[in-house]
Amino acid sequence: MKYLIRKVGTTCLGFTIAACSFASANKNPPVPSAEAPLVRAATASGEAQGFRQTPIVKGLERPWSMAWLPDGTMLISEKAGRLRVVRNGVLEPTPIAGVPEVLTTGQAGLMDVSIHPQFAKNRFVYLTYSHGTQNANRTRVARATFDGKALRNLRVIFEVSQVKSGGQHFGSRIIWLPDNTMLVAIGDGGNPPIQLEGNLIRRQAQNLRSHLGKIIRLNDDGSIPRDNPLATNKNANSAIWTYGHRNIQGLAFDPGARRIWSTEHGSRGGDELNLIQAGKNYGWPLVTHSKEYTGGEISKTRSQPGKIDPKVVWTPAIAPSGLAFYNGDRFPAWKGDLFAGGLVSQDVRRIDLDEAGNVRGQQEIQIGQRVRDVRQGPDGLLYILTDDSDGRLIRLEPTGG
Template sequence: MFVRLLLFLMLCSPLVGRVQDLYKQHCMTCHGSELNRGLGGSLLKTDWKHLASDNDLQSFIASGNQRIGMPAFSDKLSEKEIRSLVIYIQEQRKSAAPAPITNSTLGNSIHSEEESFKIERICSDLKTPWSMAFLPEGGFLVSERSGRLRMFHKRELSKPISGIPKVWSEVQGGLLEIALHPNYPQNKWVYLTFSEKPEQTKGDPNGGSLKIIRGRIENLKWVDQETIFEVSESFYTNRPFHFGTRLAFKGDYLFFSIGDRGVQENAQRLDNPYGKIHRIHLDGSIPKDNPFVTDANAIPSIWSYGNRNPQGLDFHPIRGQLWESEHGPRGGDEINIIKKGKNYGWPLVTYGMNYNGTPITSKTEADGIIDPLHYWVPSIATCGIDFYEGAPFPNWQNDLFVAGLVTQELRRLKIEDGKILSDEVILKNLGRVRDVASGPDGFLYVILNDPGQIIRLVPSTR
């Protein structure tokens, strides 16, 4: 029996070895050693509509897609080898499918370092939900990246709000952030950010960019639309990634982030809007005291630069500083405090390296560049952030919660005097964590992807 087993293992292992080697040699640099991270993104996603069958997957790997950066492999690998990779990927996908939130997860008390909580599912059946905004009249708005904006009220998810502009929904682009004007109860302004590909442009004819608009919602219709910010057409590009973007309001100012759109050098150029944090007034006008308004070549809305792909922004509830999270390359996700006119270093200094394993720079710090307050190697794929404010979890007061997409984590950073004292994983493996927000009820709301749903954490007894 033992000998038979040994023989069986010996016969099998070279096969297993070979497909893993193929993966390592040809795919790992862009899809990660665990198939779940990197420039090419995760191969373990559950919502693969365009690659529904094994044959779709086989022909996709063979022909690639040059525009989005996926190489063709038909001249490097035989059909048999590609087929074995297809099987290998499907095996890994099956074993890595996120643990569904079961009734037992929902019912159980989870004991973290400083608080015990239970998970409640608030709404499901969402498609790549991206952001949420709580409404003073109860419920919230939720954006889905494909371009739908919906309202959740009295346990019901509305049909999509009509009249929202057509978005460019591809890879990381689509309908992204939503936020309410600070005086929303009086003026009802809702702000949206999205990527767009207009039919006519003076820039790259296939290109598109990012836009911020505001409007009002009346009887599930989008009305009174105004453009608040748009990137000028000469900067349009058809790279469907690194859009950022988040919004954060402070007094009469609106801060927002845009990623480098896949061109590292953009982030250091003041005549380019990408890879920056911007500051404008709530109606889109440019504040006169912005740091680069007197530089004729600079984009006047720039507030800070050298920011790779920032997808989290929030103000510290007591100290009032603007905190930011940004995606690093391979390694080097960052948490920063954003200050006027400062350089955050991308790509001159970073704790990460290129996706193919080659270095970007040996430098992790330099004169004139602000160091991150905290960084993750390997990357967690930092997305939304939120300072917790609410009565139900007194020990979490003013702690920073950080969403991690790739590692499927919600993290809690304990902060004292602007320093990070500890970094705790609060949720793991319930799906990609896109955003986190303190609700008006004091509970902590979390947006999960794959499958798209919103849950909240409510206190439980130890």
């Protein structure tokens, strides 16, 4: 396997946008590429590398995401539209009441679950999900209060600006920034032959009036921050944080360096790891390493001034879903690294970063099942959800304690 690494210079990633300069947005000089060494685990369990896989829960139906409450209780979303509770390592039999009705077809369903940074005070839980019908649907974000048994006072705080057809490319991950605003990834709407407004729907990723193929930034009530990078652009939707994305299913935040990372599905290869910079264009589908599923080029352009190059391109595809930045103490050698789940590769990729955010190499941690999500828990350990009708919650633990 070959892994293309792009080294991208650091940029202002503060969250008071007025303090950042976007003068270089149209200047993206060519950057060198190199191969990232891939280290394969000696055993499926990884014990030779100082860690083991411990099954915690089984019997989940297509789990998609997980989040922890302050008391250590875990919430797990299932694609079919259920929100489950795990307390003290035990899956409670009754799902949480009050989850909105979701569309479940293809990739559609209940997706991310996220907890407000001030949950202890406001009890806010956030869900992303697909809503509508096979012929007219969109991604929504809802907020509700959780009383320990049910979601109360649920309301939709955001929905994608355009309805689309089919069951592809909804996104959608949530991360929180230090100012308590949220980033939400929205997919481009789907593959050919799906169209919107007389053109292939994937071209909406370059349409600044559309939410499709974007990362958006919202306040915790769904309103749009006034300092968003395109807020003063009369020809753009002011919720947009970045654009030119295909289908992001991994978002992670490095609180020390204040870097935002994403993993993005390509088409027939061309999966990407990106360093997310406010206001920037990530190229899709004008600049891409992906190929058409039917064969042939989507674009012959791999890099272009004004478009941000990926840090890693995975071809063959790993189908990345779930992304965690590790800053715990249980795995000292992994501190400062990223962990990306792989659906097709059925593994977790440890992505070794240097202090400047450049990729030095990768380690393949075989799971043997489709990995939908990977997160760092409050205990400093790594947790993995497998995408199956008998989905599992697995914990990575250091050997010897």
